[in-house]
Each structure stands twice: as C-alpha cells, then as structure tokens.
Amino acid sequence: MDGSLGSQIDMSRVLARPDCKNDDNDKSSRPHKRKRSEGDATNPGGDVEEMRRITKLDQPGKVGVEEKQSWVAKVRRLGQNIDELHIARLTMAKQIEELKKEHLNKDNTIVERDLTILSFKDKISRRDKDIFHQQGRIIQRDLKVNEYKQEILDLKERNHLLMLDNRTLNELAARVVPVPQPRKPTYVPYPNPAIRNRSDYRHRDAPRRDDRFKTGRAAPPPRDPRKCTAPGQYGSNAYWDLGLCKMHFMDRAQCPRGDVCEWSHTPLDGNERGYVYMLGERGRQFLTLSDRILYKKNLAQ
Numbered sequence: 001m002d003g004s005l006g007s008q009i010d011m012s013r014v015l016a017r018p019d020c021k022n023d024d025n026d027k028s029s030r031p032h033k034r035k036r037s038e039g040d041a042t043n044p045g046g047d048v049e050e051m052r053r054i055t056k057l058d059q060p061g062k063v064g065v066e067e068k069q070s071w072v073a074k075v076r077r078l079g080q081n082i083d084e085l086h087i088a089r090l091t092m093a094k095q096i097e098e099l100k101k102e103h104l105n106k107d108n109t110i111v112e113r114d115l116t117i118l119s120f121k122d123k124i125s126r127r128d129k130d131i132f133h134q135q136g137r138i139i140q141r142d143l144k145v146n147e148y149k150q151e152i153l154d155l156k157e158r159n160h161l162l163m164l165d166n167r168t169l170n171e172l173a174a175r176v177v178p179v180p181q182p183r184k185p186t187y188v189p190y191p192n193p194a195i196r197n198r199s200d201y202r203h204r205d206a207p208r209r210d211d212r213f214k215t216g217r218a219a220p221p222p223r224d225p226r227k228c229t230a231p232g233q234y235g236s237n238a239y240w241d242l243g244l245c246k247m248h249f250m251d252r253a254q255c256p257r258g259d260v261c262e263w264s265h266t267p268l269d270g271n272e273r274g275y276v277y278m279l280g281e282r283g284r285q286f287l288t289l290s291d292r293i294l295y296k297k298n299l300a301q
C-alpha cells in the first residue's frame with residue numbers, strides 16, 4: 001500500500017507540472033489541449049503565431065538562439081516526463097498485479113476459513129444430533145424408571161393385600177380340625193431292584209443313625225458272621241449295615257452279652273423298618289421273622 005501511495009504521489013507530482021499537458025499518452029491532458037486550441041481560436045495571435053515565428057514562416061531569420069534553446073529544453077523535459085509517466089505506469093501495473101495476487105490470496109484464505117467454518121458447523125450439527133439422541137434415551141430411561149416405580153407401588157399394594165389374605169387364611173386354618181394324613185416314607189431306596197440289589201449300591205437315601213452300635217464306635221467292629229446279622233439277610237449290602245446282633249434278632253435264645261453286646265439290640269425305628277420293607281422280599285421276610293422272635297422273647301420275659 002505504501003508503494004502504491006508513493007506511486008500516486010509521483011503521479012500527482014508529474015501531472016502537476018505544466019509541461020505534462022503536452023503529453024499525448026496522457027488522456028487527462030487532452031481536454032486541456034482542446035481548451036488551449038479553443039483559447040487559440042478565441043485569442044488569435046497566441047501559440048500559433050509564436051510557432052510561425054519559431055518555424056520562420058512569417059519572419060524567417062528572426063528567431064533567437066535563446067528561444068530555440070528554451071524550446072529544446074522544453075522538449076527534453078517533455079521527453080523526461082513521458083519517461084517518468086511510462087515508468088510510473090509500469091510501476092502501477094506491477095502494483096496492481098501484486099494487489100490482485102494479494103486479493104486472490106485473501107480470497108483463498110477466506111475460502112479456507114469458510115470451509116473450516118463449514119466443517120465446524122457440520123461437527124456442531126452432528127453433536128447437536130448426538131445430544132438430541134442422548135436426550136431421547138434419557139427420556140426413555142426416565143419413562144422406564146417411572147414404570148418400575150409404579151410397578152413397585154403396585155407390588156407393594158398387592159403384597160399388602162396378600163398379607164391380609166394370608167392372615168385371614170391362617171385364622172381360618174386355626175379353626176379347622178386337623179385331619180390325619182397317611183404317612184409317607186421319608187427314606188426310599190432306588191425303585192429298580194436290578195440296581196438296588198447290587199453289592200455296590202450305596203444306599204444314599206437310607207436312614208442312618210450314629211448310635212446303631214452300643215459301643216458308640218465310629219468304625220464298625222470286625223464282622224463275625226456268628227454274632228452279627230449279615231446285611232444281605234434283610235436285602236441290604238455293606239453300604240447300609242445296621243450292625244444287628246444275630247442272636248438277638250434271629251435266634252430264639254437270649255444273647256448272653258445282653259446290654260454289653262457289641263452289636264445292636266436296639267429295635268428298628270419306623271424309618272428303618274420302612275426302608276427294610278422296601279428293600280424287597282428278603283427285607284419283608286426278615287421283618288416278619290425278627291418280629292416273631294422278639295415278640296416271643298418279650299413274652300418270655
């Protein structure tokens with residue numbers, strides 16, 4: 001801008017010179033020239049007569065040397081002005097080119113900024129969409145939370161009603177006379193006899209008492225087939241051995257060891273009797289035989 005301003009100053013300085021009006025290249029000087037010619041028409045005896053005088057048309061031989069020199073100097077100055085004007089014109093054209101380039105660069109910068117702004121706007125719009133989507137999800141969650149809260153209230157009310165019903169039913173049940181129910185066996189062996197009668201069947205559902213031996217020993221005493229009833233005699237195997245005294249349960253004679261017998265004299269309880277009964281024909285035969293023997297022994301006492 002400083003260069004262009006300087007060139008403008010130069011141009012104004014050059015144009016301000018009175019000799020500049022005679023430059024044919026400067027269009028602004030033409031009206032002045034025309035005015036001057038008009039002035040010549042209104043004022044005869046001006047430059048035309050002077051020119052005639054200089055070119056010796058009217059008065060040959062009367063032109064002075066100083067006048068010639070002054071005209072030569074004027075022509076030189078005019079030439080110099082023309083050169084300066086030409087240079088100023090070139091400088092102006094160059095500056096215009098630079099200004100155009102600068103303008104183009106600024107346009108490019110503006111376009112880049114516009115593109116950046118557009119990309120930012122695009123990002124903002126996408127974020128706005130995300131925010132809108134998230135807000136929608138939040139609203140959905142709030143609705144679900146409200147539904148759950150309502151469900152909790154409904155369940156609480158239902159629970160309260162059920163508790164009232166339960167209390168009423170308990171009061172009614174307290175008034176009803178209990179009816180004896182048929183006894184169901186708690187301990188049931190495997191229903192398939194092919195599996196139940198195997199020697200490796202473990203009798204997992206059999207009733208078990210820790211005090212089945214009088215001695216209270218955890219490990220059963222060594223088996224003496226003459227003293228201990230083999231479990232096979234009531235349909236069981238070694239995995240459910242009641243440790244029954246053979247003489248007490250299977251013989252009509254009294255066991256001489258009595259209360260200090262190392263084998264069990266304790267009568268079978270209901271669970272054990274039920275389980276032995278379900279073990280099969282052997283179990284039922286054992287129960288019948290032992291009941292008969294024990295009954296007779298009790299009568300004898």
Ligand SMILES: [Zn+2]
Nearest residue numbers: 245248255261
């Ligand atoms: Zn005994």
